[in-house]
Amino acid sequence: MTDSLLIFTESLGEIRTAEMMPLSCISTFRTGGPADTVVFPRSRAEAVRCVRNAVRYGSRYTVIGNGSNVLFDDAGYRGAVICTSGLSGISFSKDGTVTAECGVPLTALSSRAAEAGLSGLEFAYGIPGFVGGAVFMNAGAYGESISDVLSGSDYYDAESDAVVHVAREEHGFGYRKSIYTENPGRMILGAEFTLSQGDPDVIRAKCSENMESRRTKQxxxxxxxxxxxxxxxxxxxxxxxxxxxxxxxxxxxxxxxxxxxxxxxxxxxxxxxxxxxxxxxxxxxxxxxxxxxxxxxxxxxxxxx
Ligand SMILES: Cc1cc2nc3c(=O)[nH]c(=O)nc-3n(C[C@H](O)[C@H](O)[C@H](O)COP(=O)(O)OP(=O)(O)OC[C@H]3O[C@@H](n4cnc5c(N)ncnc54)[C@H](O)[C@@H]3O)c2cc1C
CATH class of the missing domain: 3.90.78.10 (UDP-N-acetylenolpyruvoylglucosamine reductase, C-terminal domain)
Structure with a gap:
């Protein structure tokens, strides 16, 4: 471990870290060697602290979600892998806006939206990524994608040491492309989705149909x-x-x-x-x-x- 990484991990206080953790454990490919350290923030404040201190102390870092679209090298990762699974808050507002932290699984988000009678995320049911990874990738299926329902996202900008809100139209969305794929150091903290009212039974049925299609074809x-x-x-x-x-x-x-x-x-x-x-x-x-x-x-x- 380099001195800068050591100073970085010591600066994290109570934030959980795992040294020399095999990345195969956090990748759906189940491949990849050990990371010097994997960090598990549990809140937006902790996530910000991880990135701020990594930059401040010159430690190499990368951010991951569910590891369902990555291939980790067999030699692992020299530096800190910041894992977002602990950021799992979801909140609903009366106007159909859903706010989700970056570590919310897409399928859970889609399910919760269905329970609330909110339509728009049925396509995402069964995509095994988290919200952060899905916004980053502009994940999609069945002709729809995150860009169709996203109204905004927040990321931590280490340069200005501030959380920045990005409006939908500023995302530069394209096919599996977003402003984040072009600026991979930015950590997405959460996102807002604008959904429409619908019948929970109809929405749930669409989710099940999509899952069944995945089971049959994939x-x-x-x-x-x-x-x-x-x-x-x-x-x-x-x-x-x-x-x-x-x-x-x-x-x-x-x-x-x-x-x-x-x-x-x-x-x-x-x-x-x-x-x-x-x-x-x-x-x-x-x-x-x-x-x-x-x-x-x-x-x-x-x-x-
Ligand atoms: C069985 C299977 C089926 C799939 N089906 C689909 C599908 O239908 N459609 C589809 O689009 N994809 C699909 N995928 C791919 C994958 O699930 C999506 O790309 C998903 O959006 C990735 O999310 P993740 O959280 O796993 O991201 P990860 O794989 O962890 O990361 C992907 C990229 O995003 C970055 N990233 C992740 N979180 C953040 C964050 N909070 N801030 C900044 N950067 C971040 C990472 O650094 C990395 O570059 C499938 C994968 C599997 C295994």
Whole structure:
């Protein structure tokens, strides 16, 4: 551990930390080596303190949600991984606005909205990310995305040492893109969603239908990070991979899912190097066969990011 990281962890006081924690424990791929330290803030104030002190003491850091769209390096992470699972507050206001902290699971948010008779987040039911990760990625499904329902988000800006509110139109949203993907050091603390009134039974039924569709089409019985590649314009990555005959192709414990070729699954014992090698193999074959350059949706976190 470097001196700056040591000073940083000591400055955190009662905030829980875990030294040399395997990142495979906090990634849905179940791969990745140990992080020097993983930090678990439980409130917005603690989260701000983590980022402020990391910057102040020169410690390298990254922020993660549920780790459902990341690939951690086998060598782990030198620095602090700030894990947001402890920021799980949700509040509803009478006008249909829902405010959620960054560590709220999307499925829980969607469920709570359904109970309250609020429609708009049915598409998010079953996406295994947290609110922060979903805003960062502009997560979406079934033709809808976070940008359709988000009214604003808050992030901590270390430069001005202030919490900044970002209005919907300032998010620069695109396909799996937001102002945060362009400025990855910013920690999203929470977000507001504007939903519409609806019948709780109808909303719940839509959520169940979406979950059933995921169970049928996706290899949910294996660890993965969902679709590995972004959808190339006018194509589906899964179809291109299937057309290249790559379903079932393995590198070590990593396999192109036979159920959904857009997914790489961890069949057991996969390393992140296996996954990276398989990604490169897929990209090369699809480039040769279809002349299309696949771009990763999954974000690599390690020494080179
Ligand atoms: C089985 C499966 C199905 C999936 N289906 C879908 C789908 O239908 N649609 C879809 O869009 N995605 C899908 N995904 C991918 C993933 O769930 C989403 O991208 C999700 O939004 C990621 O959220 P997360 O909390 O896990 O983020 P993480 O994976 O933890 O992080 C993703 C990125 O966001 C950053 N980040 C996370 N939280 C914060 C924060 N608070 N502040 C700043 N930066 C932050 C991280 O640094 C990282 O760069 C699926 C994944 C799996 C495993």
């Amino acid at each position: 290899p949910l019985e294996f660890p993965s990070a969902g679709s590995v590649f972004k959808r190339p314009e006018g194509h589906f990555a899964g179809k291109l991979i299937e057309d290249s005959g790559l379903k079932g192709t393995c590198v070590g414990g990593a396999e192109v899912s036979r159920k959904h070729a857009g997914f790489i699954i961890n069949r057991g014992g996969a390393t992140s190097s296996d996954v990276l090698e398989l990604i490169n193999l897929i990209k090369e074959k699809v480039r040769t066969d279809a002349g299309i350059e696949l771009e990763c949706e999954v974000r690599y976190i390690g020494e080179k990011e």
